[in-house]
Amino acid sequence: MANNPLNLDEAGEWSGIWWLPDEPDQPIPGVLRYSPADGLVLSLIGAFENRIMSTPSPGLTVFHEGSRNWDVIHGAAEQQEISLIGCYPSDVRRTIGSRVKSPDKQTIAAMSVLVGAHVNGEDDAAFSGAEIAVEDLDFWAASSVFEGFLGATDGEIDGTGSISVKPVPTRSVLVAGTEFRLQHQHTLPFFDQRKGGTVGRMHDTAFVRIVPASPFSLSGAWEAASLVQDLISLATHRAAGVIWLRLEVAEAEITPLPDGYPAPRRRAEVLYSPSALGSGDAKAIDRRRVFFTCESLPFEEVLPRWHKVRGQLKAATSMLLGLRYAPARYVENNLLTAVGAAEVLHRGLRIDEKPFPRADFKAMRDAMLEQVPESHRERFKGVIRNDPTLRDRLYALAARPDQDAIALLMPDVDRWAERTTRARNDLTHEGKTPNHCMEELIAVVEVTTAVIILNLLHELGLSAERQNEIVREHPQLRATATTAREWLVAPGSVP
Structure with a gap:
């Protein structure tokens, strides 16, 4: 490809001069290096002043604790403008008082770099x-x-082709x-x-x-x-x-x-x-x-839908994708993330159904609060809420995707909702899950994650046929369905 982009998994190096935007007449030579492992590092022959100083009186300079950072550093290297953004000194070696006078050396790390433009920061509309x-x-x-x-000749590949x-x-x-x-x-x-x-x-x-x-x-x-x-x-x-x-x-x-x-x-x-x-x-x-x-x-259909779904369900999608980008090593972390994603997904879909009519709930709450000492009423008032339970939310999520796909994923929705609720409550309220073995916790996490996925695919408009194919043919979801039949079926029932 002409004008090949800079791949993020490849190292690079730029030798040039570098300066602070408000001090363009004081450039310092140095080398900018990038590697996927070490990130962005600028090595200067010389140094920007990173010490925090004040002059309380003429002739008296006071050096304070801490170090100065820089929002932007500009440079010119390899016939290109370069902007380093989010910079902080990682090492500086000054030669004040040394026997042989030589340049200072400074190493600066940067959060990001633009090779080909000078900007005033990451919010500069350039x-x-x-x-x-x-x-x-x-x-x-x-x-x-x-x-x-x-x-092919007479049905036999003849070695030609294009x-x-x-x-x-x-x-x-x-x-x-x-x-x-x-x-x-x-x-x-x-x-x-x-x-x-x-x-x-x-x-x-x-x-x-x-x-x-x-x-x-x-x-x-x-x-x-x-x-x-x-x-x-x-x-x-x-x-x-x-x-x-x-x-x-x-x-x-x-x-x-x-x-x-x-x-x-x-x-x-x-x-x-x-x-x-x-x-x-x-x-x-x-x-x-x-x-x-x-x-x-099609691209023309899915991108607008994804923009809407992601905007409406930002927290849920972030938690779900977090399990892909940075999977936790402990099942308890994954349990809280998966169940938390299910809860915020249900809220984001705006399908909450209040357990009681508003007027009835208010009457019941007022009657209960009458039995509570006045000094504790405000606390109890905040606890008594007319919201669906976690189990209610799980049932509602399982009811939205194609039901044949859900049936393939897990044969016993009741058992899944019950055991998922118990596991989450035990972990958050007691700090442990004594009523679940490790295999069952893994099944809870995987099935709950799959239900969230099917809901998102449903919101994107994926057909019922394709949802069925995914549960039947996708290696991970097929394994999840097998795990659900083993660990999330009520005792005595036939999966």
Whole structure:
């Protein structure tokens, strides 16, 4: 691909000069290095003043405890503008009083870097677009520029064949004033001649281009990119790492080239630590582990729905995806996360049904409070609430997706609701779960997570047939169903 983006899983180095935005006439030479393991580190030959000082009287300087941080550091390296954002000194070596005078040395860490633009911070609206590549986006897009052909004579493969390239039309949709485009970009044919043979290759990359109605900031680009990342994570049921992110710099006027052609768009590469780091060379996901692609839910339909669902159910989706991005090692943590996600999902869906009519509940509460000493009434008043119980919420969630899929997932909804409620209550109220073995707790977590997933897929408009296929064929949900039949069935009943 021309103008290859900077992959987040690859190291980089930029030698140049660096300065504070309000002190551009005092540049310091140094080297910026990036690696996935160590992050972003700027090594200076010289030092910015990071000591916190005051001058209470002429000739008297007082050094205070602590160290100064910098929101932004600018630089120029490898013929590019560079902005370091969220900077703090990690080490400084000053040579004051040494026998041989030599430059100070300072090491500065940064939270993120823009290679290709100077900005005043992550909230500076300096960009007119963003492009993001996420793991398994190519597979999820369900399209490719490549077509293969194998030649056959009399029904037998004869060794002939071809690989052809046909551009894929851009798919576009407008979401809350921002345009999202699903695009492909491919390289020209390349023949790599080796001593033992020749390899011909081309490379096709699917990515999402984000074009806001008006220029947005780096933080705005991160938010739009996370919308795409989280969608792919939900669709693939695993952490979807960011492979690269780059921004298009907004320019008031683009000067044409001498031959009259428009100048290429000026881009800025973003280096940062996303919630999951992607690898462009890792093997693609097994198709059996994908809940849906653009073939079953077209891009133009699913993205607006996901924007709405994610906005309405932000807490629930974050908790669910958290189990994918940073899975806890202890089942108790997963239990609280899964059940908590189910509760906030139920609230977010706005399907609460009050157990009692408002007037009846008020009369009952007032009658109960009459029996409570006046000094404790306010406390009891806050405890007595007309809200559905956790078990009520679990029943309501199990009733929303396709019921055949729910029946395949677990044969005994009553038992699941009962044991999930008991486990959560025991853990939160007693600090332990003495009435559940480890295997049953794992079953509770997995089934509850699956119910949340089916609810989200239902909200996205996934068909009942596809929901059934997922429970029957997805390796993890199929294993979850087996576990439910073993551990979440009432004693004496036949699963």
